[in-house]
Amino acid sequence: MQYKIKVKPEDFYVKEIISLPIKDKGQYGVFILKKRGWNTVDILxxxxxxxxxxxxxxxxGGKKDRHALTEQFITIKNIKKKILxxxxxxxxxxxxxxEEPMDPRHIIGNEFKIVIRSISQKAEEFLYSPLQSIEKYGFINYFDDQRFGSFDPKQxxxxxxxxxxxxxxxxxxxxTHIYPEDKKEARERKNFLFENWGNWQKCLSVAKTQMENFAxxxxxxxxxxxxxxxxxxxxEEMSMFFSAYQSFLWNETVRRLLVTLLSDEEIIVHKGIVGDYIFFNEIxxxxxxxxxxxxxxxxxxKLKMPDEITEKIYKNILNEREVKPSMFNLKKIRQAFFKSVKRNILVKPESFKYTIEDDEVYENRSKITLSFFLPRGSYATMLIKRIFAKKPQRRQ
Structure with a gap:
């Protein structure tokens, strides 16, 4: 089933909800940043x-999508005036x-209002079942594709x-990894570096960034x-690389757990960058x-799995990848580390509402308008993937 998101910035609205105590005085000025067309770091x-x-x-507290209309809180140290x-x-x-800076731990969650467009009108009747399933069960709390920007399919x-x-x-x-947002010049340079890796003089001849020149x-x-x-x-970069690998291992553990628990008839999937996302409609x-x-x-x-089933699955994944638990205790890289955090397998959106109606942007197509709240760390885009998950051609 085809669909489009983020056709307009206002089609994907995100509002951050926080627990940071806001006072009349303090070392840090607190601001709401409302933006569109910018990622958080660049605009700051x-x-x-x-x-x-x-x-x-x-x-x-968190990075918000550039292709969206977003509201989030920031703090600025030692600013005395209320600048607009x-x-x-x-x-x-x-x-x-x-009295303290904004931080991820201050995020309670995010409110969303999302418009999904260009849906076939013939598909309308099939959308109510997944929407009702989300209301009843929630959805599998995978880390979504945006977590895996640094994953290289070849390497x-x-x-x-x-x-x-x-x-x-x-x-x-x-x-050498090419990101989707890389421009033509960067793509060509990275391809050259990949093809000439090991010939450091040749690589230096096209180096452009400070890191490339140093390296x-x-x-x-x-x-x-x-x-x-x-x-x-x-x-921050190294932490993101470690988080991407942790997220992959977490997702893979959950995927295999669901394959173990569910029958072929219960499994539905949505394609992902690093493996398909497995869901269920009824359970x-x-x-x-x-x-x-x-x-x-x-x-x-020092990870400890909650039971024998998950322990066995996780060990099998590590063995297949020739990884031992002790390897996560790094001694030669110190700027970041692997920290274990427990994550719920299922997440249920709060205040979940939806409407299906004609799409005013795409003729003879339908749109879904969603509104809901998700706790920190859960992905609205994964909820969308759950809506459009379908029966696989064969068992994953």
């Missing part, structure tokens, strides 16, 4: 530059002060390469010292009772 760098404020003084700052695509609105995960000590491979992915100059003098370069990767009371209480931790050296 622009605002900081315009206000003469170092980026390190600006804190936020705006242009056509963003608004920085003061709301008070705080794999940077995080996995690092824990295995394959530093050459990790650095190669870091400097290839260093490798010309120290041809096998990849670790020194990896240690230069910023903490018996006992299986649902098991899943709704189950929490799976993300990978680390």
């Amino acid at each position: 760098k622009r605002i900081g530059k315009n206000l003469g404020i170092p980026f390190r003084n600006i804190s936020y 700052f705006k242009n056509d695509n963003y608004l920085l609105q003061p709301v008070g002060f705080s 794999g995960f940077i995080g996995e390469k690092i824990i295995k000590g394959h530093y050459n491979g990790a650095l190669k992915i870091y400097l 290839f100059n260093h490798l010309i003098e120290n041809s096998k010292d990849y670790l020194t370069i990896l240690r230069k990767i910023p903490k 018996d009371k006992e299986k649902f009772g098991y899943l709704v209480k189950l929490q799976i931790p993300t990978a680390s050296s």
Whole structure:
């Protein structure tokens, strides 16, 4: 079933709900940032530059999509005035002060209003069943595709390469992986680096970024010292690489658990970047009772699975990938680490409402308008994937 999201920025509206105490005075100014057409980091760098404020003084809880209309809270350290700052695509609105900076732990969740467009009118009647299933059961709380931007289909995960000590491979992915948003020049340069990897002089001849220049100059003098370069990767980037690998392992564990629990008739799927997402439309009371209480931790050296079923599945995944739990305890990379966090397998949206009507943008097509609240860390795009999941041609 075909569909389109984010046709207009206002088709994907996200409002952050937080627990940060807001006061009349404090070391940190608290602001609501409303934006469209910008990702969070880029717009904050622009605002900081315009206000003469170092980026390190600006804190936020989460990154919001550039292809959306979003509201989130930020804090600015040591700002005394309630500055209103705006242009056509963003608004920085003061709301008070705080004794502490904004942080992910202050996010309770997000309110969403989403329009899904260009749906065949013949498919309308088939949409009520998944929508009602979401109301009844919720949906599987997978990490969604946007978590896997650094995954390279040919080369794999940077995080996995690092824990295995394959530093050459990790650095190669870091400097040659092509992201969807990369422009033509960057794509061509990265392809050249990939094809000429190991010929450091050739690689240096096309180097453009500060990291590329440092890396290839260093490798010309120290041809096998990849670790020194990896240690230069910023903490936030390295944390994202580790999180991507943890998310993959978590998703794969849940996928295999569902294949174990569900019959072929119960399984429905939606395609993903790193494996299909498995869902169910109906499930018996006992299986649902098991899943709704189950929490799976993300990978680390001291991870403990909740029961024998999940323990066996997780061990099989690690064995297949030739990974041992002790490998997650890194000794040579220190700017980031693998922290285990428990995550619910099922998440149920609160205040879930929907309407299906004619699409005013696409002639003779339908649209769904959704509104709901999700707790921190859950993906609205995964809820959409659940709606449009379908029977697989064969068992996954």
